[in-house]
Amino acid sequence: MIRFEVNGKPVEVEVEPRMTLADCLRHVLRLTGTHVGCEHGVCGACTVIVDGAAVRSCLILAVQAEGATIATVESLAPGDGLSPLQASFRKHHALQCGFCTPGILMTAHALLSEEPEADAARIREVLSGNLCRCTGYIPIIEAVLDAREAYRKGGGR
Ligand code: FES
Ligand code: FES
Numbered sequence: 001m002i003r004f005e006v007n008g009k010p011v012e013v014e015v016e017p018r019m020t021l022a023d024c025l026r027h028v029l030r031l032t033g034t035h036v037g038c039e040h041g042v043c044g045a046c047t048v049i050v051d052g053a054a055v056r057s058c059l060i061l062a063v064q065a066e067g068a069t070i071a072t073v074e075s076l077a078p079g080d081g082l083s084p085l086q087a088s089f090r091k092h093h094a095l096q097c098g099f100c101t102p103g104i105l106m107t108a109h110a111l112l113s114e115e116p117e118a119d120a121a122r123i124r125e126v127l128s129g130n131l132c133r134c135t136g137y138i139p140i141i142e143a144v145l146d147a148r149e150a151y152r153k154g155g156g157r
Helices: 021-028 086-091 101-114 120-127 138-152
Strands: 001-004 009-013 045-051 053-056 070-072
Touching: 021 045, 045 101, 053 101, 086 101, 086 138, 101 120, 101 138, 120 138
Parallel strands: 001 070
Antiparallel strands: 001 009, 045 053, 045 070
């Protein structure tokens, strides 16, 4: 039995010691916005934010999240609208199939929350651990650049 906070709500879940955080989020808590691609830390699709840091949820065990504060992609949108980052992805056509998008959004959200002045080179560096096979990355970088203004004003969410 472990306890942590996810998207602002305290949760208590019973998990096998070998269950990854990704599987716990998806299969136990039904937060299926977090996607699982490679399952060994390469693709970034499973990225969530744990205690403020972007983390690959396939690489940590659920039991390691005891006491942590976790944010998944489901936490980004206010109500039924889109967050500024999500709206920017739509505006710039920064996704096609969308499988990689939750991980990219969470990586970018963690970056812009800490570094709202990040330039294109910094954004490329940080997103280099998130693989997308559809978009060619240019629209993704443009979307993140365009979303910086909202984070500078403290309204990234
Ligand atoms: S599924 Fe976690 S990095 Fe690919
Ligand atoms: S939008 Fe398809 S893999 Fe990224």
